[in-house]
Amino acid sequence: DVKVTQSSRYLVKRTGEKVFLECVQDMDHENMFWYRQDPGLGLRLIYFSYDVKMKEKGDIPEGYSVSREKKERFSLILESASTNQTSMYLCASRPNTGGNTGELFFGEGSRLTVL
């Protein structure tokens, strides 16, 4: 079974702190994604990566950065956390399928609260 592991299920941080959310997948997938999920707004794409050291902005990249130094690991960084970044963060991975986007495999999510 594909496994996508997010390092922390629950985090509480203070405004201005630097926050790292880690995601590791064990199926050698090329593509990895970070989404945030908020009530009434659904899943929104923050950043994605289709290869090591490659990254692309999603729909809401402001206030976030990412790092992909190894194929299996994709990190989301909040340089200076703010209260409006309180959310559920979901990491996902997907293999290259040569056309149609195929299935996303999600991690269990990291619920971040910024005080």
Added chain:
Amino acid sequence: QKEVEQNSGPLSVPEGAIASLNCTYSDRGSQSFFWYRQYSGKSPELIMSIYSNGDKEDGRFTAQLNKASQYVSLLIRDSQPSDSATYLCAVSNFGNEKLTFGTGTRLTIIP
């Protein structure tokens, strides 16, 4: 206008009945369409994908796509209490790595 729109619900359906979930999208270039199910407190999981006009059946689930009307639906036959979840519609362009999700419809199956 939202790119992918769904009625947020909640949609309540008696056990054994057919649940009908609807989704509209704005980008006429969209090529790939997906339905994800998300149980409360859990991550989304893919239940259906559809790429061409018409119906696609998988067990109790049927996805329907009408590109001319920019409309995709999911029918769940013989609804079970275990089908109670939020159903997310997702859309992408051919070759585009990005999936755009709707906000989801919360479905409750009443025993």
